[in-house]
Structure formats: structure tokens, C-alpha cells
Amino acid sequence: MRSKMNENAIEVHNLSKDYFISSRGENWRAVVKNIYKPEKTAVQAVKALNFTIKNGEKVGFIGKNGAGKTTTIKMLTGTLFPSAGTCRVNGYDPTKRINDFKKSISVVMGNRSQLFPDLTPRDYLKLLQSMYDIPEEIFQKTVNDLAQILNVTSKLDVQTRKLSLGERMKVEFLAGVATRPKILFLDEPTIGLDVLAKRDIRKFLLRLNKEEKLTVFLTSHDMEDIATICDHLIIVNSGQIMWDGPKTDLLERFNQNKYITFIKSENFIESKLGTKIIDQDDLSVTIKVPVEKVDDQIAQLARDNQGSDYQINDLKLEDIILELFAEEKEK
Ligand SMILES: Nc1ncnc2c1ncn2[C@@H]1O[C@H](COP(=O)(O)OP(=O)(O)OP(=O)(O)O)[C@@H](O)[C@H]1O
Known part of the structure; x- marks a missing residue:
């Protein structure tokens, strides 16, 4: 109505959905048994x-x-x-x-x-x-x-x-x-x-x-x-x-941080960063820093001669969702 x-x-x-899949069996005995009495396992999708x-x-x-x-x-x-x-x-x-x-x-x-x-x-x-x-x-x-x-x-x-x-x-x-x-x-x-x-x-x-x-x-x-x-x-x-x-609530929850990406110098030492690395390859590294610490962090990195070409970016939706999944995994 x-x-x-x-x-x-x-x-x-x-709302729930379980799929039932029948296993084939690990050896011929199990395969034959399955023909007469199929064993079903539930997948909770x-x-x-x-x-x-x-x-x-x-x-x-x-x-x-x-x-x-x-x-x-x-x-x-x-x-x-x-x-x-x-x-x-x-x-x-x-x-x-x-x-x-x-x-x-x-x-x-x-x-x-x-x-x-x-x-x-x-x-x-x-x-x-x-x-x-x-x-x-x-x-x-x-x-x-x-x-x-x-x-x-x-x-x-x-x-x-x-x-x-x-x-x-x-x-x-x-x-x-x-x-x-x-x-x-x-x-x-x-x-x-x-x-x-x-x-x-x-x-x-x-x-x-x-x-x-x-x-x-x-x-x-x-x-x-x-x-x-x-x-x-x-x-x-x-x-x-x-x-x-709302999408805005999710973005707000994560907007206290920025990403700083920079090109690594020859003297780059990971342990000197003192903050979480989000991503890195041979050339560059991305770290996550609280908004109020961005300037100090870049100044410190420059003093320690850790890198060059500093770029400051907001977390994109994609980054936020990856972080949510990472948080969930840590629980
Ligand atoms: N017809 C089916 N029989 C048995 N299991 C199924 C069937 N369809 C989906 N599943 C299982 O149910 C779970 C959810 O599948 P579903 O297709 O809904 O995921 P999805 O989020 O749409 O994934 P994707 O992003 O890869 O399309 C998975 O573990 C999948 O293997």
C-alpha cells in the first residue's frame, strides 16, 4: 500500500541478506557426498x-x-x-x-x-x-x-x-x-x-x-x-x-588536519619527521599534520634539511574514507 x-x-x-553457497569438497569422496547431501555455507552479505x-x-x-x-x-x-x-x-x-x-x-x-x-x-x-x-x-x-x-x-x-x-x-x-x-x-x-x-x-x-x-x-x-x-x-x-x-559532517570531522607533501632531500631520515607518514615513494613523502602546526612543521623540516617543494593540501574525501577504514581496522 x-x-x-x-x-x-x-x-x-x-535489512539482511545471506547467500548460501555449496562447497565442492576437497577430495572425490567429499564431491560425491556433496551430490547426494550438499553442504551449504552461508555468506552474510x-x-x-x-x-x-x-x-x-x-x-x-x-x-x-x-x-x-x-x-x-x-x-x-x-x-x-x-x-x-x-x-x-x-x-x-x-x-x-x-x-x-x-x-x-x-x-x-x-x-x-x-x-x-x-x-x-x-x-x-x-x-x-x-x-x-x-x-x-x-x-x-x-x-x-x-x-x-x-x-x-x-x-x-x-x-x-x-x-x-x-x-x-x-x-x-x-x-x-x-x-x-x-x-x-x-x-x-x-x-x-x-x-x-x-x-x-x-x-x-x-x-x-x-x-x-x-x-x-x-x-x-x-x-x-x-x-x-x-x-x-x-x-x-x-x-x-x-x-x-551528511557529507559535510564527515569532512568537518577530518578538517583539523592537512597533508604536507614534499620532495625528499638526500639527508631525509624518516625518524626525524616526528609525525605519521601517510604515503611515500622514492621521491616524495606525505605527512599528516594538525592545521595549527603546519607552519612550524614546514619550518622544522626546512631547518633539518629534510626536503623541498612543500605542498599543503586538504584531505580529500578519498583520503578521509581510507582513514575511516584504517580506524575501523584498528578497533
Ligand atoms: N549470488 C551470490 N552468491 C553467493 N555470494 C554472493 C552472491 N552475490 C554476492 N555474493 C557475496 O556477497 C558479498 C557482497 O557482494 P556484493 O556484490 O553485494 O558486494 P559489492 O559491495 O557490490 O562489491 P563490489 O564493489 O565488488 O561490486 C560478497 O562477499 C560476495 O562474494
């Missing part, structure tokens, strides 16, 4: 997730490989049943897979195309138009506007198999939003794309979010994607939530 207006876009309560996403938020769902991101998206979009817990998406229970629910969301996966290689994008879009029963005039305007923002107008009548990866992904995006979903789920959507294609897609998402209040749920290993698009971050580790909150 549809819940009331002004609802949250996504509500997740204790998602462990009791709880989070809420408001309408119109742009959420970055971040985690290392195997953290449970795709599994979560599959449960939120109704392609996988949870082992425990519940979720509501646009007020619907995804497991019911009713048409109104399916029409209210779209999914774009960077590694799986939804287009038909033999059709042109325009033919595919017409198919969507009739499936979603969208009036001709509105649909044409939507497609033309969106194609222009994405710089793919000239590609709409080219057979899909002849498009480059970037052009195809742009058409996937276009098709994803041409049906006017309320939530767009994106799983690694810019994987393998060049900087220009990424820029067009980021601009496109920000515009749709602003103008249409489209809720965006994005998983990406590209921290530039996350940093430019998202305002709410959920970081997962081994199927559990490690951080859930």
Missing part, C-alpha cells in the same frame, strides 16, 4: 542495515569490494528477497514488485546494459514510452532536453552496438530518467568513462535532482563522483554501516 505524501524515499530496517533517505537526497553508498552494496541495491529494487528485515521504497514494499513501484524507480548499472544492441536508442526509448504509457509530446520533449544535456542528440538514431562505451552509458542514463522515476539507483555508473563523459553525467544528475527533486542512490568507487554528486554518505564495511550522515 502507498503511504502518505512527504514520505521518506527509502526506509530500511534490519548484508547484516541488519538501518537507514533512512529523504526525498530529493543524493546518497553515496560507499564500501570496499564485497561490502554488500550491489546486494543492497538489488533488495531495494526488488530483484532480490531479503533474508531478514524490511525496506520501503517510495512507500512500497519492493518484494511485492507491483507495477506502480516499478514505475517509481530506475536502475542504471555500469556493468550491465539494459539497451538492445540492434535497436537505435530512439527505438528503445519509444519502447519504454509505450510500456510506461507516456504521452507523445511530453516524452519527445523529455528525450530531446535530456539528450541535449548529455551531448548525445546526434547518437539517438545510431544502432546501439555502434556506440562507444561513454555514448552508450549516456543513453542508459537517458533511458533511466526518461520514464520520470522518483528514485534513480546507480551502481558504478561511470566505470570506464572518460573525464568529459563523467562531467556530462554528473551535471545531468545534479540538474535532474535540482529541477525534478530526483532522489539519487549512487554506489561508486570513484570518489570524484561521490564528492561532486552526493550530500548524504552511507559507508558500509562487511555488510554493516560504518558511517551514515
